[in-house]
Amino acid sequence: MLERLTRARPARPGVSYGAPGDGSSAIISLATALVLIALWFLITGMGWVRPLFLPSPGAVWDKFVLAVTEGVSNSTLVQHTLASLGRVLGAFFLALVIAVPVGILMGVNRVVRGLLDPVIEFYRPLPPLAYLPLIIIWLGIGEFPKIFLIFLAIFAPMAIAARSGVRSVSTEQIHAAYAMGASRLQVIRHVILKAALPEIFTGMRIGIGVGWTTLVAAEMVAAHRGLGFMVLNSAEYLASDAVIMGIIVIGVLAFAFDLLIRRIERALIPWKGKI
Template sequence: MPKSRLFLGKPATPGKVYGAPGAGRSGFISFMTAVALIALWFVVTRMGLIKPIFLPSPVAVYDKFIEAMTEGVANSTLAQHTGASLARVMGAFFLALVTAVPIGVLMGVNRIARGLFDPIIEFYRPLPPLAYLPLVIIWFGIGEFPKIFLIYLAIFAPMAIAARAGVKSVSIEQIHAAYAMGASSTQIIWHVILKAAMPEIFTGMRIGIGVGWTTLVAAEMVAASRGLGFMVLNAAQYLASDTVIMGIIVIGFFAFAFDLLVRYLERLLIPWKGKV
């Protein structure tokens, strides 16, 4: 009976009898899926099956993109809106990176730190940012800091939990072997635990940057005058669906681009992932 091709994207690697489930490249399939969706968008709007106020045509969205780049929308150009949002998201991301990862690692290696931080993180992690947005405004006002702080809180929890999970995934045999060779506790953490936890940490970074972009719209509800989230919210008030869709596409583009960047850094910095 011939072997099923369901799980095989290409012939099995030499030395392997069976291909792994899900093996093979899917880039072409993803590209064709995107092309099919855009083509369906063209057909539906061209035939008038959906009113433009609900779903404008791709041409109308493109024209709005050009207008936003040149003349601007909501009192700023698209570049200015994008720059403001990038500054907020990336500022919150790097702030979370230098705080959440060390705390997550500390939670994994120290029971006192775990007892201190775990209840706090697990309590607020499931809460939607809009739930504690009023409290952030009361505490910090309506300036730039509360916007960044709101995004920071959303990113912090998944990154800290991922770092802690990475520490817990370290093989105890590796730790015992390092101790047997005379390594100190600091060397164990730095050279054994942290390196072994890197794949989980990068997963937390990918999740965190995604959560940061999803929190952007909520953050820019706080008396913002620029930003992609502000632009989308402002357009929604006037039922300008072409601007809304254009803003969603731009946000999605940058979120996807940063995810690809983190994936690239992951392959570059931890080439052993999935091989040991």
């Protein structure tokens, strides 16, 4: 018994040797959020900032209750949220089924990479508002142009992430698969795609964030419902409590989707960071 208690345990590199960034930051993040909320209460309670510029948490909560029950900007908060969710998720899944295969093809085929890489790299840094007028001219002001604008914003980071994941695969792994008799399709499916999954999920996380960022721009065009529309409409009437309430709702939804993608990533890629 004494020997078993005193026997040295195997070393864990992430713990014993102090890998950079190791450990959970949940408590620090929670403390940071609580401090910021406390400062918000303090600043507004002491009257250091006019309510027009920074309404109190109580005013924002009252506006939230009003938006849920009676509605703001001609619709309830649930209706605004469902409209925005439909646009963002529709664009995200459309980008997922197109951008990931395109990125993989760019990684494994130099002709496809040569054809598509300049186009993606050219429009990727452009803000969505820059090509929004062209989308209106080409596609009109219906629902599809809004989804298409968000799709374009999501497509680039997801395709680039998939391409980067493919290009980061170890050459030794590919040669070993060929040496064991694997075909080109099997190498792509079982070696390259699996090795690229971490990068693909990183692109998905970036893409969903960019999608929510682009939502406000998309709902500037002939929208009558949506969180971005609600924020813009409230800003026209200087209703800063509704603006902040809408920003918080968008931020919470975006964060929730990021957490969901992280959880799916941990389930599908349990080896990430361990090899």
